[in-house]
Amino acid sequence: MVQTMDISFALNGKEYKLSVPANAVLLDIIRDKMHLTGTKEGCGRGECGACTILFNGRSVNACLILAPQADGAEIVTVEGADVERKLLSIQKAFVEEGAIQCGFCTPGMIMSSLYLLNKNPNPSISEIREGISGNLCRCTGYVKIIKAVERASKDIGK
Amino acid sequence: MKALNYLRADTIDSALQYLDEFKQDIRIIAGGTDLVVRLKQDMVKENNILDISRIKELNGIFRENGTIHVLPLTTHTDILESEVIDKYAFILREACATIGSPQIRNRGTLGGNIVNASPAGDSISALFVQTAKLKLKSINGERVVSIEEFFTGPGKTILKPNELLVDIFMPELEENETGFFKKLGQRDALAISVLNVAVKMRRRGAGTNTFDRAVVAFGAVAPTVVRGRRVENAIISSSLDSSKQIHYIARLAFREVSPISDIRASLKYRQDMSINLLYEGLLDLRANDWKRKT
Numbered sequence: 001m002v003q004t005m006d007i008s009f010a011l012n013g014k015e016y017k018l019s020v021p022a023n024a025v026l027l028d029i030i031r032d033k034m035h036l037t038g039t040k041e042g043c044g045r046g047e048c049g050a051c052t053i054l055f056n057g058r059s060v061n062a063c064l065i066l067a068p069q070a071d072g073a074e075i076v077t078v079e080g081a082d083v084e085r086k087l088l089s090i091q092k093a094f095v096e097e098g099a100i101q102c103g104f105c106t107p108g109m110i111m112s113s114l115y116l117l118n119k120n121p122n123p124s125i126s127e128i129r130e131g132i133s134g135n136l137c138r139c140t141g142y143v144k145i146i147k148a149v150e151r152a153s154k155d156i157g158k
Numbered sequence: 159m160k161a162l163n164y165l166r167a168d169t170i171d172s173a174l175q176y177l178d179e180f181k182q183d184i185r186i187i188a189g190g191t192d193l194v195v196r197l198k199q200d201m202v203k204e205n206n207i208l209d210i211s212r213i214k215e216l217n218g219i220f221r222e223n224g225t226i227h228v229l230p231l232t233t234h235t236d237i238l239e240s241e242v243i244d245k246y247a248f249i250l251r252e253a254c255a256t257i258g259s260p261q262i263r264n265r266g267t268l269g270g271n272i273v274n275a276s277p278a279g280d281s282i283s284a285l286f287v288q289t290a291k292l293k294l295k296s297i298n299g300e301r302v303v304s305i306e307e308f309f310t311g312p313g314k315t316i317l318k319p320n321e322l323l324v325d326i327f328m329p330e331l332e333e334n335e336t337g338f339f340k341k342l343g344q345r346d347a348l349a350i351s352v353l354n355v356a357v358k359m360r361r362r363g364a365g366t367n368t369f370d371r372a373v374v375a376f377g378a379v380a381p382t383v384v385r386g387r388r389v390e391n392a393i394i395s396s397s398l399d400s401s402k403q404i405h406y407i408a409r410l411a412f413r414e415v416s417p418i419s420d421i422r423a424s425l426k427y428r429q430d431m432s433i434n435l436l437y438e439g440l441l442d443l444r445a446n447d448w449k450r451k452t
């Protein structure tokens with residue numbers, strides 16, 4: 001029998017109480033239980049960044065967090081513009097720079113960019129590259145993504 | 159993932175109780191960046207998972223009488239953001255900066271990197287040269303071991319099933335001490351070390367190229383991280399005046415390492431590159447008047 005745990009967390013600013021299987025990962029809970037499908041599963045093992053979320057303010061791979069470990073956490077996903085206003089500017093910049101092709105990496109890229117800009121509002125190009133180094137994109141070649149983050153940092157600074 | 163029984167401890171005492179109670183069938187989870195990958199591959203035999211990630215007493219960085227303590231739940235990001243580490247344990251800092259990605263560093267802990275005991279674990283070679291000690295605690299008491307004694311093989315340590323790693327501590331780096339950590343991966347980000355090298359040296363005095371103490375460690379070139387004693391002796395007994403002399407010393411690395419060929423690199427490549435990494439690291443230091451790179 002699969003053990004379930006009663007946990008609670010804040011997701012995009014709203015409090016939830018729910019019961020989760022002990023052997024699930026937070027990514028599955030976000031997608032399948034909370035029905036927020038912006039967060040993607042690519043590799044499932046920490047290598048692609050498609051599942052990036054903010055967990056207590058830090059970017060993490062949701063595919064590597066055991067669901068019960070999320071008890072009491074503050075979680076923000078790509079749908080969380082209500083609590084992270086910068087998300088809107090970043091999303092807009094990605095669209096305007098054409099930084100999205102198939103779009104599969106985009107939510108993760110945006111969350112890594114958000115974490116970067118929260119820590120460092122005016123990153124250099126090399127800091128941007130480092131900031132998105134945990135996210136793979138098979139389509140764009142990264143140049144437009146880097147431009148988008150640069151643009152977002154300027155827009156937010158205005 | 160197989161069915162698991164999840165347990166959580168919020169204090170060291172309660173963790174030790176659980177470890178003792180479930181003895182052979184319990185596995186600790188901290189950041190989970192190693193363990194969850196293994197769980198997904200069904201490579202974990204234990205059925206009880208003990209979450210220690212909330213134990214406040216296991217988290218923090220502090221100085222005490224010339225010693226710097228980095229508690230096991232400290233994440234790689236915490237290490238990178240610490241001024242104390244930047245000043246007194248910068249070789250460890252250089253190592254943690256190369257780990258995984260921002261996401262992995264935000265979640266992965268120093269304790270997890272150590273206990274995971276990968277020969278390619280990047281913090282480990284740095285902790286070797288910073289002569290770190292580990293405090294292991296069980297319900298029966300505690301013991302302190304040197305980082306070198308801790309590992310017995312790939313993924314293998316002397317940690318008993320009922321023991322918890324509770325402290326990692328090392329002497330603060332002094333004014334006249336210098337060093338570096340260098341890693342060769344298959345690419346810059348998200349790359350497990352093909353090999354790595356860490357060096358700490360104590361300079362005899364400003365203006366000299368001589369050193370009265372040296373510790374060198376290589377990662378991913380043997381079943382555990384290894385000391386490079388021939389290199390250390392050569393550094394102490396000579397003067398690192400010319401690039402030729404430095405190359406001569408670096409070439410001794412060849413005799414220290416017993417690498418294997420695997421998916422990341424061949425034996426020959428690892429041997430050659432252990433020389434090159436050491437050579438490059440020493441040259442860079444010398445070019446900067448033996449001051450750490452910032």
Ligand SMILES: Cc1cc2nc3c(=O)[nH]c(=O)nc-3n(C[C@H](O)[C@H](O)[C@H](O)COP(=O)(O)OP(=O)(O)OC[C@H]3O[C@@H](n4cnc5c(N)ncnc54)[C@H](O)[C@@H]3O)c2cc1C
Pocket residue numbers: 045046047185186187188189190191192193194195210230231256257258259262265266267268269270271272273274278279280281321322323324348349350351
């Ligand atoms: C994509 C990816 C990239 C990575 N890149 C690197 C890299 O470049 N370099 C590198 O060195 N590593 C790398 N790693 C490995 C991993 O992220 C690190 O080893 C990390 O520091 C592990 O910490 P954790 O807290 O996540 O460990 P966990 O997964 O929680 O635990 C690891 C092991 O340690 C045990 N453990 C943890 N804490 C304690 C404790 N206090 N007492 C006793 N036992 C304990 C656990 O039982 C488990 O066996 C990578 C991992 C991934 C997924």
Ligand code: FES
Pocket residue numbers: 040041042043044045046047048049050051052061062063064
């Ligand atoms: S799905 Fe989590 S990193 Fe790839």
Ligand code: FES
Pocket residue numbers: 099100101102103104105106136137138139140
């Ligand atoms: S846009 Fe397709 S993976 Fe990035």
